[in-house]
Amino acid sequence: xxxxxxxxxxxxxxxxxxxxxxxxxxxxxxxxxxxxxxxxxxxxxxxxxxxxxxxxxxxxxxxxxxxxxxxxxxxxxxxxxxxxxxxxxxxxxxxxxxxxxxxxxxxxxxxxxxxxxxxxxxxxxxxxxxxxxxxxxxxxxxxxxxxxxxxxxxxxxxxxxxxxxxxxxxxxxxxxxxxxxxxxxxxxxxxxxxxxxxxxxxxxxxxxxxxxxxxxxxxxxxxxxxxxxxxxxxxxxxxxxxxxxxxxxxxxxxxxxxxxxxxxxxxxxxxxxxxxxxxxxxxxxxxxxxxxxxxxxxxxxxxxxxxxxxxxxxxxxxxxxxxxxxxxxxxxxxxxxxxxxxxxxxxxxx
Amino acid sequence: xxxxxxxxxxxxxxxxxxxxxxxxxxxxxxxxxxxxxxxxxxxxxxxxxxxxxxxxxxxxxxxxxxxxxxxxxxxxxxxxxxxxxxxxxxxxxxxxxxxxxxxxxxxxxxxxxxxxxxxxxxxxxxxxxxxxxxxxxxxxxxxxxxxxxxxxxxxxxxxxxxxxxxxxxxxxxxxxxxxxxxxxxxxxxxxxxxxxxxxxxxxxxxxxxxxxxxxxxxxxxxxxxxxxxxxxxxxxxxxxxxxxxxxxxxxxxxxxxxxxxxxxxxxxxxxxxxxxxxxxxxxxxxxxxxxxxxxxxxxxxxxxxxxxxxxxxxxxxxxxxxxxxxxxxxxxxxxxxxxxxxxxxxxxxx
Numbered sequence: 001x002x003x004x005x006x007x008x009x010x011x012x013x014x015x016x017x018x019x020x021x022x023x024x025x026x027x028x029x030x031x032x033x034x035x036x037x038x039x040x041x042x043x044x045x046x047x048x049x050x051x052x053x054x055x056x057x058x059x060x061x062x063x064x065x066x067x068x069x070x071x072x073x074x075x076x077x078x079x080x081x082x083x084x085x086x087x088x089x090x091x092x093x094x095x096x097x098x099x100x101x102x103x104x105x106x107x108x109x110x111x112x113x114x115x116x117x118x119x120x121x122x123x124x125x126x127x128x129x130x131x132x133x134x135x136x137x138x139x140x141x142x143x144x145x146x147x148x149x150x151x152x153x154x155x156x157x158x159x160x161x162x163x164x165x166x167x168x169x170x171x172x173x174x175x176x177x178x179x180x181x182x183x184x185x186x187x188x189x190x191x192x193x194x195x196x197x198x199x200x201x202x203x204x205x206x207x208x209x210x211x212x213x214x215x216x217x218x219x220x221x222x223x224x225x226x227x228x229x230x231x232x233x234x235x236x237x238x239x240x241x242x243x244x245x246x247x248x249x250x251x252x253x254x255x256x257x258x259x260x261x262x263x264x265x266x267x268x269x270x271x272x273x274x275x276x277x278x279x280x281x282x283x284x285x286x287x288x289x290x291x292x293x294x295x296x297x298x299x300x301x302x303x304x305x306x307x308x309x310x311x312x313x314x315x316x317x318x319x320x321x322x323x324x325x326x327x328x329x330x331x332x333x334x335x336x337x338x339x340x341x342x343x344x345x346x347x348x349x350x
Numbered sequence: 351x352x353x354x355x356x357x358x359x360x361x362x363x364x365x366x367x368x369x370x371x372x373x374x375x376x377x378x379x380x381x382x383x384x385x386x387x388x389x390x391x392x393x394x395x396x397x398x399x400x401x402x403x404x405x406x407x408x409x410x411x412x413x414x415x416x417x418x419x420x421x422x423x424x425x426x427x428x429x430x431x432x433x434x435x436x437x438x439x440x441x442x443x444x445x446x447x448x449x450x451x452x453x454x455x456x457x458x459x460x461x462x463x464x465x466x467x468x469x470x471x472x473x474x475x476x477x478x479x480x481x482x483x484x485x486x487x488x489x490x491x492x493x494x495x496x497x498x499x500x501x502x503x504x505x506x507x508x509x510x511x512x513x514x515x516x517x518x519x520x521x522x523x524x525x526x527x528x529x530x531x532x533x534x535x536x537x538x539x540x541x542x543x544x545x546x547x548x549x550x551x552x553x554x555x556x557x558x559x560x561x562x563x564x565x566x567x568x569x570x571x572x573x574x575x576x577x578x579x580x581x582x583x584x585x586x587x588x589x590x591x592x593x594x595x596x597x598x599x600x601x602x603x604x605x606x607x608x609x610x611x612x613x614x615x616x617x618x619x620x621x622x623x624x625x626x627x628x629x630x631x632x633x634x635x636x637x638x639x640x641x642x643x644x645x646x647x648x649x650x651x652x653x654x655x656x657x658x659x660x661x662x663x664x665x666x667x668x669x670x671x672x673x674x675x676x677x678x679x680x681x682x683x684x685x686x687x688x689x690x691x692x693x694x695x696x697x698x699x700x
Contacts, residue, residue: 068685076682157687164685215597216566244594247565293680300679303690305655311694312658329650330643332426335418335514337507340653344661 031063035070041108041170043142050144053161068161075164076292078110078174079281082188084214085198090224090264091177092131094198097264098273099132102173103140105274110171111135113146114159114178114188142171156187160299163191189217190295193288194280195251196220196273199241201233216248220258220276227263234261252284312347321346381413385420391458391520393492400494403511418511425514426642428460428524429631432538434564435548440574440614441527442481444548447614448623449482452523453490455624460521461485463496464509464528464538492521506537510649513541539567540645543638544630545601546570546623549591551583566598570608570626577613584611602634662697671696 034052037045049071053064085091099109111132135141144162146155163174176192178184189195197218215221221241226234238261250257258276262269281288313319325339334342384402387395399421403414435441449459461482485491494512496505513524526542528534539545547568565571571591576584588611600607608626612619631638663669675689684692 065685065688065691068688069683072682072685161685161687240593241597243590244597247591247594296679296682296686297676300676300686300689300693301659303687304693305659307690307694308658308662308697309651309655311698326647326650329646332422332646333419335415335422335511336646336650337511337653338415338418339650340657341415343650343654344657347658348661 031066035067038067038071038165038169039074046142046165046169047144049165050162053165054158064161068164071168072164074168076167078163078167078172079194079277080163080174080176080192081277082185082192082195083175083177083198084179084185084188084195084217085224086200087179089198089200091198093264094222094224094262095175095177096132096135097267098270099135099141099175100138101270101274103135103138107173108140108142108171109135110142110144110163110166110169110174112144112159112162112166112174112176114155114176114184142166142169156184156191157299157303159188160191185214185217189251190298193284193292194219194277196222196277198222198224199237200224201226201230201237215244217251218257219251219255219280220260220273221245222269222273223259223261225263225265226261226268227266231261231263237261252280252287255280255283312343315347318343318346381416385417388421388515388519389424396492396515396519397494399515400512403515404508414511418514421518422514424518426517428513428517428522429544429627430513430524430526430542431627432535432542432545433525433527433548434529434535434538434545434567435574436550437529439548439550441548443614444572444574444612445525445527446482446485447617448620449485449491449525450488451620451624453485453488457523458490458492458521459485459523459525460492460494460513460516460519461525461527462494462509462512462516464505464526464534492516492519506534506541507649507653509538510541535564535567539601540649543634543642544569544627546572546627548572548574549587550574551576551580551587565594567601568607569601569605569630570610570623571595572619572623573609573611575613575615576611576618577616581611581613587611602630602637605630605633662693665697668693668696 034045034049038049049067052060052067055061055064083091083095095111099111102109132143136143144166146159159176163176166174174192176188178188185195195217197214197220199221201223223234223238223241226238238259242259245257245259258272260269260272260276262273264270313322322343325334325343328334329336329339384395384399388399399417402410402417405411405414433441433445445461449461452459482493486493494516496509509526513526516524524542526538528538535545545567547564547570549571551573573584573588573591576588588609592609595607595609608622610619610622610626612623614620663672672693675684675693678684679686679689
């Protein structure tokens with residue numbers, strides 16, 4: 001854990017003033033209410049804060065950053081668990097059962113989602129809370145659907161900030177669910193401490209559904225539906241996956257990726273999952289702290305470059321030149337490096 | 351193949367002038383000689399051109415880009431084959447044997463290397479040409495050691511441009527070798543059409559030497575040293591790897607990654623490798639053309655962002671602010687997004 005994060009939240013007005021023009025009294029008041037509400041673990045305040053962070057409006061963004069600055073010192077106190085699996089792998093059923101177990105152990109559980117496809121698929125993957133009936137009604141749980149669509153970068157950024165808000169509100173177990181759509185897994189792995197992959201029992205061919213690279217992101221692999229008629233198939237698959245893992249080095253040095261057959265229905269294997277997560281958290285304690293810092297720094301630099309690019313392209317002349325150069329590059333008429341340099345000249349000569 | 355690449359090289363002087371101040375006559379002359387030399391397939395001219403592209407000096411860079419602009423229309427006419435494997439996997443032995451077979455089939459073979467570690471390891475992985483005795487002496491082959499060290503991004507950029515130069519010189523098979531040091535494989539996969547992974551026969555545990563993600567980059571996997579006492583182990587391993595592949599989706603949709611046991615010593619399996627490469631090239635013909643364009647465009651944008659960042663940080667005030675903000679981010683005091691925005695303000699207010 002980062003020592004700085006144990007400090008109390010610094011004086012709001014300072015932070016506030018540092019980020020936005022002096023707000024009208026009522027905004028300032030609602031802002032202070034929101035900050036204190038989140039710190040008090042008030043669900044409505046947290047939901048409101050997340051909506052603010054998810055907003056694309058510029059003035060909202062300024063307030064969102066003031067909010068984050070006020071709450072960041074209280075963030076970072078959770079274990080962030082990424083969860084992925086193809087549709088039908090049994091993610092919701094697992095989260096429902098496992099989340100209730102975490103709560104029984106005295107944890108506060110937040111469930112978030114990264115689903116860049118939600119706009120297309122019309123509705124976020126966590127939109128239907130009936131998929132997690134008990135959990136969604138439990139006072140120790142907070143379930144937040146995926147922000148509605150948009151490109152992955154944006155969704156991922158907002159989810160990272162939402163994690164910080166949930167942590168500031170006192171949630172010490174943050175589950176970030178993603179559908180197996182490829183890119184999003186990497187984004188989730190980059191914002192969590194631990195990545196869990198769920199596989200439904202199936203022949204190897206159906207497993208092709210697991211996008212490339214995902215297997216090697218996983219710190220723990222669960223084979224679901226190990227009950228009734230499916231149990232033999234699930235156990236066989238767990239063995240096959242273990243064998244396959246021999247050919248992949250673990251994400252975290254020295255960690256042996258466990259493959260656990262579970263039944264969310266019968267609650268079988270959930271204790272093993274709990275133990276595996278505890279083992280991993282202990283094994284990776286030092287690495288986690290370092291990695292979080294590196295992740296945050298990398299995030300800042302990527303964001304900076306993205307903003308510089310957006311600002312450059314907001315100039316119509318530069319945007320036109322960029323399109324021209326990109327065409328030349330794609331036609332193989334000019335080296336991408338030369339094109340990039342020419343574009344930089346264009347930006348600075350303007 | 352990109353139609354534009356079939357055009358003759360446009361008039362040099364125009365291109366030249368577009369990129370650098372009017373050069374002194376002798377420079378202009380040597381430049382024209384170099385361009386025509388490369389086009390004529392002259393080895394000395396090609397070697398000189400690559401050295402120019404690898405140079406870090408600014409004025410060299412300007413000339414290098416004029417050179418690339420002159421030669422890019424003639425590039426793109428090769429099959430670019432990435433090769434990777436842990437030290438001792440038998441890469442050089444395979445390249446020597448396979449390269450000679452390609453030449454026997456009438457191909458012109460260029461062998462390049464990406465080895466960001468070469469500075470540390472003191473000497474590039476291809477520095478010792480005795481490792482490829484026949485090939486290095488063959489007039490239809492061109493072997494270029496890895497640029498001496500430096501960070502991966504730089505090495506990768508120069509290798510991409512070196513590929514273009516080799517293609518302009520008429521080499522229609524470009525092998526890009528990399529040691530299994532992780533990151534470099536992804537870079538090589540991003541600049542080649544086909545990625546071949548070499549594995550030495552070994553137990554699963556030793557295979558942990560294969561860095562994470564590499565297995566899933568591979569379009570073709572070779573298990574080497576399938577001769578003498580090693581043959582049974584090699585065949586067993588080929589079967590194990592095939593089984594493991596069931597759990598990974600291929601890089602190219604619809605392609606079934608073949609696992610071939612080979613003996614470079616006895617020449618066993620080389621025909622299968624040739625056939626597999628031909629099958630892949632045919633299967634992926636359309637995808638290859640599209641992917642190359644996308645790779646080049648992505649390369650341009652990354653280069654542009656890197657240049658913008660470097661330029662911003664060349665301002666001492668901005669650099670100091672960046673260090674300050676990065677520290678705050680890593681201490682968890684400020685959101686990476688807010689820090690990035692603050693830094694952009696700093697750049698523009700200056």
